[in-house]
């Protein structure tokens with residue numbers, strides 16, 4: 741059975757979260773829309789398959805809803821990203837939030853496809869947003885996926901479906 745289980749991360753998961761983030765992003769710091777996050781210190785959802793870490797989603801809850809700060813599938817195209825995104829949306833709606841959002845970069849065509857296929861809509865483009873983020877995190881490469889120069893940030897969002905979610909205190 742290859743079922744993917746998603747659960748909230750606990751302090752015991754911290755070392756492997758640091759390891760996964762470092763492998764994916766070079767360090768645990770993630771920068772977007774002018775904000776520098778240490779993703780290893782954020783609340784997180786872990787995906788596991790056969791007891792092994794299969795993916796990670798970190799998030800931040802603020803006045804604009806639940807922001808997905810990072811999402812990574814260890815093995816791609818096996819349903820891990822979908823399971824994580826669905827779990828984050830369920831969490832947001834259960835908390836009574838109306839919006840899940842995230843930033844991706846102009847080169848990340850795979851992620852743009854992934855998010856839009858899962859119902860997310862492009863909310864805006866910040867021209868030069870990646871260039872600004874690079875000043876906060878110089879390790880952000882100049883050239884990204886498919887040899888595309890990385891310059892701009894794209895905001896995508898998903899709104900709470902009418903009638904879903906049970907508001908919880910806190």
Ligand SMILES: CC(C)(COP(=O)(O)OP(=O)(O)OC[C@H]1O[C@@H](n2cnc3c(N)ncnc32)[C@H](O)[C@@H]1OP(=O)(O)O)[C@@H](O)C(=O)NCCC(=O)NCCS
Nearest residue numbers: 811812813816817818819820821822843844851853854857
């Ligand atoms: C973006 C990302 C998180 C998506 O995760 P993923 O686990 O590969 O996504 P899924 O497997 O759920 O879905 C991807 C595709 O695989 C397909 N798929 C899902 N389960 C499958 C299975 N069992 N067999 C074959 N294909 C499958 C899905 O149908 C989907 O295709 P579609 O978009 O045409 O519908 C992943 O590509 C990733 O980690 N990227 C690198 C980090 C990154 O860029 N993060 C985003 C930063 S904004």
